[in-house]
Amino acid sequence: MFQRLLFERIEHRVVVGTIAFLGIMILLGWLAINEGARMRAFEERFLARSTEGGARLLASNCSECHGMDGRGLSGIAPALNSPHFFGFDFLAPVNAEIAQLNAEREAEGTTSARIAEIDARLVELDTQRNQLLAQMQTAIDRGYNPEQPSRLEQLGWGASRTAFVFTTLVHGRPTSVSYWPRPMPAWAQAGGGPLRTDQLNDLVNYILNFDKGSNWTLDDLLAVNQFPKIPGEGGVAAPENAAGTDVQAIVAAITEAPGDPVEGQAIYNDTAVGCAGCHAGGIVGPPTEGTYTRVVEIRLQDPALQGYTPEQYLVESIVDPHVYLVPSYGPVMPDYFGERLAVEDIADLVAFLESQDQPIQ
Amino acid sequence: MSVLPFPSFLDDVKEKGVKRAILEGVNEVTERLTAGMNLQDIREALRGEPPSRKPNPRLTPHADGFWLHMRPSYFNREVTGLYPSFRLGWLSTYFVFFETITGIFLMIYYTPSPEVAYENMLTILSNVPMGQLMRDLHRLGAEAMVLIVTLHMVRTFMTASYKKPRQFTWATGVILLAATLFLSFSGYLLPWDQLALWAVTIGASMAEAVPPEIVGTNINLLLRGGPEIGANGLLRFYLLHVLAVPAILFIFTGVHYYKVIIHAHSLPPKAENIGEDTAKRVPLDKRVYFIPDVLTSEMMWIGVSTLVLIILCTWFYHAPLESHADPQVTPIGTTAPWYFLWIQGALKLGDKVFWGVIFPGIVTTLLVIMPYLETGVSRRYAHRRLVLSIGFFLISFVVVLSYMGLPEFGVKVAAEAEVLDALNKTPAHNQMGRLLPVPYDQLVVGVYTTREVDADDENADEAVAAFNQELGENGVGEQLLSLLRDRDKLNVQSLAFNTVPADAPELRAVLEEFDDLLEQYQRDLPNATGVIIVTQNQDNLKRVDSAIIWTPTAESLGVEGDSAENLPPYQIQAEHIFIHENSQYFAAPGA
Numbered sequence A: 001m002f003q004r005l006l007f008e009r010i011e012h013r014v015v016v017g018t019i020a021f022l023g024i025m026i027l028l029g030w031l032a033i034n035e036g037a038r039m040r041a042f043e044e045r046f047l048a049r050s051t052e053g054g055a056r057l058l059a060s061n062c063s064e065c066h067g068m069d070g071r072g073l074s075g076i077a078p079a080l081n082s083p084h085f086f087g088f089d090f091l092a093p094v095n096a097e098i099a100q101l102n103a104e105r106e107a108e109g110t111t112s113a114r115i116a117e118i119d120a121r122l123v124e125l126d127t128q129r130n131q132l133l134a135q136m137q138t139a140i141d142r143g144y145n146p147e148q149p150s151r152l153e154q155l156g157w158g159a160s161r162t163a164f165v166f167t168t169l170v171h172g173r174p175t176s177v178s179y180w181p182r183p184m185p186a187w188a189q190a191g192g193g194p195l196r197t198d199q200l201n202d203l204v205n206y207i208l209n210f211d212k213g214s215n216w217t218l219d220d221l222l223a224v225n226q227f228p229k230i231p232g233e234g235g236v237a238a239p240e241n242a243a244g245t246d247v248q249a250i251v252a253a254i255t256e257a258p259g260d261p262v263e264g265q266a267i268y269n270d271t272a273v274g275c276a277g278c279h280a281g282g283i284v285g286p287p288t289e290g291t292y293t294r295v296v297e298i299r300l301q302d303p304a305l306q307g308y309t310p311e312q313y314l315v316e317s318i319v320d321p322h323v324y325l326v327p328s329y330g331p332v333m334p335d336y337f338g339e340r341l342a343v344e345d346i347a348d349l350v351a352f353l354e355s356q357d358q359p360i361q
Numbered sequence B: 001m002s003v004l005p006f007p008s009f010l011d012d013v014k015e016k017g018v019k020r021a022i023l024e025g026v027n028e029v030t031e032r033l034t035a036g037m038n039l040q041d042i043r044e045a046l047r048g049e050p051p052s053r054k055p056n057p058r059l060t061p062h063a064d065g066f067w068l069h070m071r072p073s074y075f076n077r078e079v080t081g082l083y084p085s086f087r088l089g090w091l092s093t094y095f096v097f098f099e100t101i102t103g104i105f106l107m108i109y110y111t112p113s114p115e116v117a118y119e120n121m122l123t124i125l126s127n128v129p130m131g132q133l134m135r136d137l138h139r140l141g142a143e144a145m146v147l148i149v150t151l152h153m154v155r156t157f158m159t160a161s162y163k164k165p166r167q168f169t170w171a172t173g174v175i176l177l178a179a180t181l182f183l184s185f186s187g188y189l190l191p192w193d194q195l196a197l198w199a200v201t202i203g204a205s206m207a208e209a210v211p212p213e214i215v216g217t218n219i220n221l222l223l224r225g226g227p228e229i230g231a232n233g234l235l236r237f238y239l240l241h242v243l244a245v246p247a248i249l250f251i252f253t254g255v256h257y258y259k260v261i262i263h264a265h266s267l268p269p270k271a272e273n274i275g276e277d278t279a280k281r282v283p284l285d286k287r288v289y290f291i292p293d294v295l296t297s298e299m300m301w302i303g304v305s306t307l308v309l310i311i312l313c314t315w316f317y318h319a320p321l322e323s324h325a326d327p328q329v330t331p332i333g334t335t336a337p338w339y340f341l342w343i344q345g346a347l348k349l350g351d352k353v354f355w356g357v358i359f360p361g362i363v364t365t366l367l368v369i370m371p372y373l374e375t376g377v378s379r380r381y382a383h384r385r386l387v388l389s390i391g392f393f394l395i396s397f398v399v400v401l402s403y404m405g406l407p408e409f410g411v412k413v414a415a416e417a418e419v420l421d422a423l424n425k426t427p428a429h430n431q432m433g434r435l436l437p438v439p440y441d442q443l444v445v446g447v448y449t450t451r452e453v454d455a456d457d458e459n460a461d462e463a464v465a466a467f468n469q470e471l472g473e474n475g476v477g478e479q480l481l482s483l484l485r486d487r488d489k490l491n492v493q494s495l496a497f498n499t500v501p502a503d504a505p506e507l508r509a510v511l512e513e514f515d516d517l518l519e520q521y522q523r524d525l526p527n528a529t530g531v532i533i534v535t536q537n538q539d540n541l542k543r544v545d546s547a548i549i550w551t552p553t554a555e556s557l558g559v560e561g562d563s564a565e566n567l568p569p570y571q572i573q574a575e576h577i578f579i580h581e582n583s584q585y586f587a588a589p590g591a
Helices: A004-009 A012-065 A092-106 A113-134 A135-139 A150-156 A163-173 A174-178 A198-208 A218-223 A247-256 A263-268 A275-283 A291-297 A310-319 A343-354 B010-017 B017-031 B039-046 B060-064 B086-106 B118-129 B131-158 B167-189 B194-208 B211-226 B230-263 B290-316 B338-347 B350-375 B381-405 B413-422 B458-475 B476-487 B505-520
Strands: B074-075 B287-289 B446-449 B529-538 B539-548 B571-580
Touching: A012 A198, A012 B017, A012 B118, A012 B131, A012 B290, A012 B529, A012 B571, A092 A113, A092 A263, A113 A135, A113 B167, A135 A218, A150 B505, A163 A198, A174 B529, A247 A343, A263 A275, A263 A343, A291 A310, A291 A343, A291 B167, A310 A343, B010 B017, B017 B039, B039 B290, B074 B290, B086 B131, B086 B167, B086 B230, B086 B290, B118 B131, B131 B167, B131 B290, B131 B338, B167 B194, B167 B230, B167 B350, B194 B230, B194 B338, B287 B290, B338 B350, B338 B381, B381 B529, B413 B539, B413 B571, B446 B476, B458 B476, B476 B539, B505 B529, B529 B571
Parallel strands: none
Antiparallel strands: B074 B287, B446 B529, B529 B539, B539 B571
């Protein structure tokens, strides 16, 4: 019967075919109308599942340093689950009102009655502000600066928070060795770490999901175990007896009290000072090995350095490195070592470099 | 007057008037486009009337046109209905075009690189209008095509249509089947998710078994593009999928169809005398002309099939996409695609070389040479009892082997891993952990135990309190806590068990299932208690830890002698998942 109905009569075939094509069009049209909603729903669902993945990754990879609740571990690593990380300013409402009242007070045409009113309110606000600061005191003691509530502003980061988290995960913080016991390593496979890009994205989604928007409370702030440190702080503090850049004076001081090559080697390899970083292997700067031999046998033969003693040359190369450049190297060495090193440190370094008298390769 | 050697359209308008001139122009264009049929001819054909002029204009598109040059101008009535072909050959061709069209759409949004392939999938699903539908259609079409092509082959075998003179047609058909299987298989890898990676890893490792070793290793290397499937392997599979195999498929589709037409569609066995092949001689009263009858029928079938596929992909089927491919994580229950399950099952029978390579090789060879083995002249079922029996036996064998290929068969996984997987499994193979689809608000923060389920309703509180005390006394509580804190980084200070609140029936149901599972595995997990711990991780994210505590016996550990004396007093295994408010895990239909 089916066969006869459908296939034997051409008009039945035409009708069924036409209905089918119409059905396709209607169904596709209906799907198209709902596509926007469907795609949004998918995105929301996917973001949620990606956040779950990030949570797993954070628990297994990051919680050791950043804490199981993301609030950081004291002396180990800073908090991610923190109003400071998301730039929440507890003082903002008070500060805004103070600024607005002050502006009104200064404006022309404000009556004296109004000024008195404003002053009264300002005193009130000042008390409020001080109360808030007092409540934050334990956080402030641990390094929180209420006047600089945003981590990104603190760092002068110009791009989005997402990008900040992502690049931090990609590269790690190689320099953080100068202010944390364990530097943050690179996590991206591109940087030699273990995580794929999609995993990094999961982590970013999870970390950004800590954000409470406008619902951060002082309790959240006080629960933070460790606030971030500002790069550069906690590095090599400028010594009180900084050597300066007077080469002759330094050379004279060194001749009077020669340094210790072992101490010098320690300073040379100290990552906080950073000599070895560029000079070991001689890729960025001239190699460490054979420094003294080269100074005596090659550099001092250069007419430009006529009359230099080896000590004078070495001291000048440390405190004022751009006066003479070794051929084939650029002017990339920082010129702040005069301020960062004491005369004794330079004496030790020179003594160490003088021990580098291996034959030239 | 026109400068042309023939009257221009303008001259026509002047002479006949606008309406008539346009009509005649359209008529002429139509006749050229259809290679012989003008509007009146088409109208007559569609109305089911006989052609009104001679020579029959419905034959010229076959004789003069390109598109129909390979299609016969008439068929035998016996082969036009559903029986005997069930239209399976036609449907296979339909899927070739269907897959090409949907495939080209997907190609636009796809880059064959492990770096971005998975991201492309997400973009197709989240940011390409109709992207999900196209992907679903392509995937469903691929699975259906494997099925249809296989059924087409089975049908040809059943009606003995491969007998002389159609042996070679059959051989090209086997090539088409192989191409279809490989197309489907190579497409598996492209989404670069866990399903893809592991299914293809299993598939490609079969190639490794080809003897001698140097050949197998190198075939595997060539296919994977390295010791592991990576960027090179993905690119190779992609090129095979979009270039090499489709080229083979298109060419052999042409050869196959040409052979079909040369010998004409074979008639049902009972329609002709034994030993005769009358397909080429169609008596006048049995002729069904391509135009209009077969053509309208095919148009109808295109519409109906496409509608069915779109309906299926709208409400009943979505192409799976699992988590990103990760060579470090082997999911429990990894399988080859379903049409290769029979090989995976065969591999469980023994030797990898014999069952993985030689056996499928024999099956394929047998398929190709079958028409040369079965040379009896009769196509009647009654005269082919032996061959049909062997055929049915082989089909049953492959079905049984396919069942054996399932992970349920003969793959031993530790009981505790199996139970925890049943609760926590990330969605894969249409399955997911029982905890995932629990509504977010029913995951009430707390610490729960299956002891609650074991006890009667009124004694539940007491049972849980007793469990708390027990854990405190025997030190297991401390051990569980330290496992969760130190290994799994769960942020809790203590574990105080309580009963599931009344407004969380789904959570309670999971706890009941957990208990049932532990009962099922009583032999491996004696005296087991299940624990579920729900904690709030972020404002919209909860963490669910599940753990099993059991007292091992010599039997459950499978040890004897000295080690049976020194059994650990208890063992603990735990796993955890996170559940976000918006994750929307739904149980698959029928799961």
